[in-house]
Amino acid sequence: MAIRLDKVSDREKLKPRNAPYWQRLDRGCMLGFRKLTAQSTGTWMARYSDAESGERPKKSLGEFGELLPNDRYSAAKKAAEAWFEHKGRGGTSETITVKAACEAYVAHVRSEKGERQAADLSARLTRWVLSSKLAALPLSKLTEAKVKAWRAALAAAPVVVNPYAASEQQESRARAPSSVNRDMSALRALLNHALDARFVTSDAAWRVALRSIKRADGRRTLYLDREQRRRLVEAAPSDVAPLLRALALVPLRPGALGALTVASLDSRLGVLTVGHDKAGQDRRIKLPEATADFFRAQARNKLPAAPLFARADGKPWSKDGWKGPIKAAAAAAGLPPETVAYTLRHSAITDLVTGGLDLLTVAQLAGTSVAMIERHYGHLRADHAAQALERLAL
Missing domain, CATH: 3.30.160 (Double Stranded RNA Binding Domain)
Structure with a gap:
């Protein structure tokens, strides 16, 4: 029956x-x-x-x-x-939680890209995902509504402007769309990895909910001329000054520069190999002789695995380490309070573009796409175009 x-x-x-x-x-x-x-x-x-x-x-x-x-x-x-x-659809029989998927993804990144990138990813996921209600949720019960609620909480979380100040003196501001995109991308990446691993068989819960905010990376407007950059370097503590000078000499991302080791520099040829970067694959930059001499000086008497630019305690630089010293140095040099490490990268790229270097070469040096350089710096070529047209006049 x-x-x-x-x-x-x-x-x-x-x-x-x-x-x-x-x-x-x-x-x-x-x-x-x-x-x-x-x-x-x-x-x-x-x-x-x-x-x-x-x-x-x-x-x-x-x-x-x-x-x-x-x-x-x-x-x-x-x-x-x-x-x-x-x-x-071939999905697993096990109950996989978001936390377990996080651990699996961090392990994957560690095996594919190394400990440094895995540690950075782990810190981001710990702060924004593992501390949320999503962590204990089975992937099979993940819904678009729950992911949207997580995203709304992320966007509403304030950013501490001066984390090194005393707690009663700390100030906060609203989170920028670009920050939301960066932190949101970590969850999107781990869920896509879970999909590839067949922990879940559909991305319906996050495909739309974690879609990036368009045009979030607005054009950077703060530019420091060479004299201002020199003052910033001179006002900085002795351990952070070489890092700032390097940012002024080569248009690298601060994180990529902080990840360089002595082995990254071929002292004989004056070639720098940049690996830890958004660009993905390692790239090699031939340095001019004066710049190469500066980098050689940073590598002198250090082991190959040692940081090329190190803090006073010998540890490599990271954004949490350089924020406070750069802010203090900018104040001492009389520079705008919004001066940050990325300001030097932006200023260096600006000088390369206005100096007439083709955008493809600028993009290769900066480790980004020609489209990004065109979008954020293409307007700087207008004067060059006008001058070129003027030379055509009969």
């Missing part, structure tokens, strides 16, 4: 037992209900028969005790069908 689980009255007539009662939903797909005592709410489960492997994995769906008895069957059936679809 076929078992019917959709009616409350029929379920109440079932005798308590350890083995579940099963109802067939579709070929190879069974919905189960188990009552251990006459007074218990009962537990729902699903069983899937894999025709190729012959395996019959099971999944506990829960009691659905928060619902009215008449609504529990529909909820259990919906949960079972979602799991059957997941299994049919």
Whole structure:
């Protein structure tokens, strides 16, 4: 006799037992209900028969005790069908949480890109994902609404402007769209990795919810001329001054410069190999002789694995380390308070573009795309175009 689980009255007539009662939903797909005592709410489960492997994995769906008895069957059936679809697409039978997916992704990045990038990713995920309600959530229960709620909380989180000041003197500002994009990209990347690993079989929960904010990286407007950059370097502490001078000499991202080791510099040829960067693949930059001499001086008497630019304690520089000293140096040099490490990169790129260097070469030196250089710095070529046209006049 076929078992019917959709009616409350029929379920109440079932005798308590350890083995579940099963109802067939579709070929190879069974919905189960188990009552251990006459007074218990009962537990729902699903069983899937894999025709190729012959395996019959099971999944506990829960009691659905928060619902009215008449609504529990529909909820259990919906949960079972979602799991059957997941299994049919090749998904895992294990319950993988967002936290577990984080750990798997960090391990993947560590094996593919090294400890430094894994540590940076881990810190970002720990701050924004593992501390949120999403961490304990199974990937199978991730919804677009929950991801959107996480994104809204991220966007609303304030940014401390002066983290090195005393707590009562700290100021905060609203998070910039570009910051939201950067922090959001970590969650999007780990979920895409989970999709590739078949921990989940659809990206519907985050495909739209984690879409980047368009035109978030606005054009940087603060430019320091050579004299201002010189004053900034002179006002900086002795350990951060070489880092600032290097940023003024080569248009690298501050993080990429801070990640350089002595082995990154070929002292004989004056060639710098940049690896830790958004650009992905390592790139080699031939330095002019004066710049090469400056870099050689930073490498002198250091082991190959040592940071090329190090803090006073010998540790490599990071954004949390240079923020305070640069802010203090800018104030001492009489420069705008919004001066940051990236200001030097922007100023160096600006000088290269206005100096007439072609945009492709500028992009290669900066480790970015020609499209980005064109979008943010192309307007600087207007004067050159006007001068060129003027020379055509008869």
